Amino acid sequence: MAEVLVYVDHVDGAVRKPTLELLTLARRIGEPVAVHLGAGADTAAPVLAQHGAVKVLTADAPEFAEYLVAPKVDALQAAYDAVSPAAVLLPSSAEGKEIAARLAVRIGSGIITDAVDLEAGDEGPVATQSVFAASFTTKSRVSKGTPVITVKPNSAAPEAAPAAGTVEQLAVTVAESSKGTKIVSRTPRESTGRPELTEAAIVVSGGRGVNGAENFPVIEALADSLGAAVGASRAAVDAGWYPHTNQVGQTGKSVSPQLYIAAGISGAIQHRAGMQTSKTIVAINKDAEAPIFDLVDYGVVGDLFDVVPALTDEVKSRKG
């Protein structure tokens, strides 16, 4: 059976959920071979094996942390040369897409980004994408070379499928030309303790109606009661009420959770582009005419400062 390379997104060996989703999708096309770069392969390998990785190719080099993107492309290319895979899958993170793009040029292959589903096809894997602010769904395939495809988080439910997961060292030589962009310093973000926005099963977002940074704790309290991530509309971010990393929309994150709760968000195209594919959508807004209500499964026309805290109390009491 053909092998499929899966690029592992991890923090010191703690594998992030989108990688497990990639392994699940990879099994539809062939046998997943995971590529783990950096420290922590021993920690990651059992998790990757549990989700179907027949092999785990690993390499660690200081250059991965010292220079931007390009050294990782060298490593993934080495894995590509070693395996001759049927496809290469990466997570649709900013870095994942950049690595994918550069690999595609090097191996003379087409690239598809932001797939939300993947299936085997007669002429290679077929990727489903959600385009034009999620108003259209397309099916595409790579028609030249080995398909390089990046997949969005929450595109599949990770399935356990135990496989060997044999760890093999990958010989990587980082080219001088890959040391062009130096990472001079790195300041890790402080963890909020909440789930990652793009990976969360539930997202609670606040918009213009939240009316000030000092009011965002109202949104956070509801999110915490539900174990949800916190999002914000562009209006709220532009006003400086909430960090840009939490922005949901065309120029921020695009999320596809099981449940999306929009509080005080009117639902402009810019925002819809980032949340329209959520499974269940709920909105709370004062304005009954707000376009967000066209999308909802359940909407409450009312003041978010009444409804959201009361809902938080309801959730807490029901969860006991």
Add this chain to the structure above:
Amino acid sequence: MSLRIVVCVKYVPDATGDRHFAEDLTVDRDDVDGLLSELDEYAVEQALQIKEANDDEAEITVLTVGPEDANDALRKALSMGADKAVHVEDDDLHGTDALGTSLVLAKAIEKTGYDLVVCGMASTDGTMGVLPALLAERLGVPQVTQLSEVSVADGKVTGRRDGDTASEQLEAALPAVVSVTDQSGEARYPSFKGIMAAKKKPVESLDLEDLDIEADEVGLEGSWTKVEEAAERPARTAGTIVEDKGDGAKQLAEFLAGQKFI
């Protein structure tokens, strides 16, 4: 020596319009007004600021690949303050995908001559966000991408890349490809003087032959990817909407419990 800056811009269908696909499954450009991609305005702005910070010792060329109407995007960038423009236009380019476009842009950038290439973070139609990386790979120069802050001095570009897990300070020697995000600073509006001046600025037109690119390397046929189907997403079924008369939260909680969220 004067710094040569090339800003890559894209002419896109207005995102607030009713965008759809043409029969050959390329983006329909006829029924929706086109404009300079909003995210590329940030690239033009940062190029202008880099020029200003370098005592105006820089020349900014805006570059686009696209149909005749894409000239509008160039004019907008020129009216913001760019010095000249290059428009790559050829009937054989219709349907070119990201890899093909990056090939055309790379050749045009090399022909124009550059020290710094500035791009936006993504287009507002394709939204792939891979062109800067593709260009860096093709040109064989450093990629300094997704910057919310950028500056150029002493033959070096530095900037801040705000990622999900960390904020990184980057540095590379020129020539380099940078991309800037919508956090890099609001783009200026063209002044009346700027709009008038733009009319006199040179726009060079290039076709595939000028760039030594064969027709079968680009276009729909030469594309590295193929769109097989495009379907409008079914409208979401109308949901329940209630007015909060004091028990809105309770009703909503009932709904969420019914859906097993609580």
